[in-house]
Amino acid sequence: MNPETETVAPAFPDGVAPAKPCCGGAGCGRPRGSGSARKSTGLGRCVAPGLAGLLVWWLVYRNLESLAAWLTYSVLRLDHGSHLGAAVQFFVYESPKVLMLLVLIVFAVGIVRSFFTPERTRRILSGKRMSVGNVLAALLGIVTPFCSGSAVPLFIGFVTAGVPLGVTFSFLVSAPMVNEVALVLLFGLFGWKVAGLYLGTGLVIAIASGWVIGRLRMEKYIEEWVFEMPVSNRSEEDPQNWLARVRLGGEAVRDIVGNVWLYVLIGIAVGAGIHGYVPENFLASIMGKGAWWSVPLAVLLGVPMYSNAAGIIPIVQALLGKGAALGTVLAFMMSVTALSLPEAIILRKVLKPRLIATFFGVVAIGIMFVGWLFNFLM
Amino acid sequence: MKTLQILGTGCARCDALAEAVKKAAAELGIEHQLQKVTDLRQIMSFGVMTTPALVVDGSVRATGKVPSHAELKTLLSATN
Numbered sequence: 001m002n003p004e005t006e007t008v009a010p011a012f013p014d015g016v017a018p019a020k021p022c023c024g025g026a027g028c029g030r031p032r033g034s035g036s037a038r039k040s041t042g043l044g045r046c047v048a049p050g051l052a053g054l055l056v057w058w059l060v061y062r063n064l065e066s067l068a069a070w071l072t073y074s075v076l077r078l079d080h081g082s083h084l085g086a087a088v089q090f091f092v093y094e095s096p097k098v099l100m101l102l103v104l105i106v107f108a109v110g111i112v113r114s115f116f117t118p119e120r121t122r123r124i125l126s127g128k129r130m131s132v133g134n135v136l137a138a139l140l141g142i143v144t145p146f147c148s149g150s151a152v153p154l155f156i157g158f159v160t161a162g163v164p165l166g167v168t169f170s171f172l173v174s175a176p177m178v179n180e181v182a183l184v185l186l187f188g189l190f191g192w193k194v195a196g197l198y199l200g201t202g203l204v205i206a207i208a209s210g211w212v213i214g215r216l217r218m219e220k221y222i223e224e225w226v227f228e229m230p231v232s233n234r235s236e237e238d239p240q241n242w243l244a245r246v247r248l249g250g251e252a253v254r255d256i257v258g259n260v261w262l263y264v265l266i267g268i269a270v271g272a273g274i275h276g277y278v279p280e281n282f283l284a285s286i287m288g289k290g291a292w293w294s295v296p297l298a299v300l301l302g303v304p305m306y307s308n309a310a311g312i313i314p315i316v317q318a319l320l321g322k323g324a325a326l327g328t329v330l331a332f333m334m335s336v337t338a339l340s341l342p343e344a345i346i347l348r349k350v351l352k353p354r355l356i357a358t359f360f361g362v363v364a365i366g367i368m369f370v371g372w373l374f375n376f377l378m
Numbered sequence: 379m380k381t382l383q384i385l386g387t388g389c390a391r392c393d394a395l396a397e398a399v400k401k402a403a404a405e406l407g408i409e410h411q412l413q414k415v416t417d418l419r420q421i422m423s424f425g426v427m428t429t430p431a432l433v434v435d436g437s438v439r440a441t442g443k444v445p446s447h448a449e450l451k452t453l454l455s456a457t458n
Contacts, residue, residue, distance in 0.1 A: 118427045118428055118442070119427065122427070145428070145442065150427070150428040150429050150442065152387075152418060153418075153421065153422060153426060153427050153428060153429055154427050154428065156422050156427075157425075157426075157427035158427075225419060229419070229422045229423065229425075230423065230425060231425070251443070251446075346387075349418055
């Protein structure tokens, strides 16, 4: 029985196959998990293949741009400066680039997350005062494994263990919004400044909105049955050794990249269309700095869109290139990731409508403020 | 006879876990009864914070993930 190949092998064909030029590089990223796994001889055996894989990854990544140009203009013989050429080049460059970044970062974050189980995060946060607790919760939201399907059990687990309501909300805002997939896409398509701005302002919104909700003392708007639940005292599972952590990184890649790659490709394809065919500055009048109402509109549009940040960012990047303002674009992204209608419906099981409305209202105002701030400053 | 319970509010991963558990249990030849627990209060009564979760004879064995086939076999064959 070989557990390793079983868990790790499927991640690849699924996640990366469609992006032809990156198979080599991405494929090499993986053996770190699988190569070492055969026998549990420890981490030593997978350091060398891991480094080699990383080197190949880097070489391929560095040359993607020229590779894409070569493919577009020499192999496919499209005309320089044509609409189709621009769109195709955008697609064959961005899709392998983003997928390669995703595989690498998700793998790394998967390992980091093996140190932060929800149980451990809860122990850190329980009994914490407001303010310090809000900051900690927002930061832990980045590294604690979270999927929106688990929002309700997590909420109950936190609240019954004595994590203050406001602190819990800081976590619930930060966890879906400031996540590695969004950050990777922002970094890959916009550069580190925008990714950094998103990270920083996302944390501020999470901290501030949790603090406000805490100050409003809305504990009575939690459904009563929540408090009748037994306080869970499950031990903090820890994978113990590095091999297990590396394996968790591989599982994260299979899970996350396996789920989002199609959205990413569709998003990049739509972005490529906009990039090639929509004229420069076309959007300046409706999504530019001058239009103050574009920020609240972006937030409103973002709410019904759910967990498709992966597909939305490439589109948004193309919009930005055509004259949309950065603040508007950031507000849109935050609204898509942090607020979603399905989440509100799920949360209704544990929260009374008034608390849900407050939650959405406070976070939406925070996002709009960030949007306006950037449009004003930049 | 083991009682196996899958905790989860009906997400895709819960179904994946149920299938994986069925497969592993069949391979081990474990006589069992598989039950999907979808009611939120019932799920919470096990004290889990992430779903899907696997419960074997009343004790929580895995949470928030679909364990690999090999891992599932270990989880299922272990005695309480």
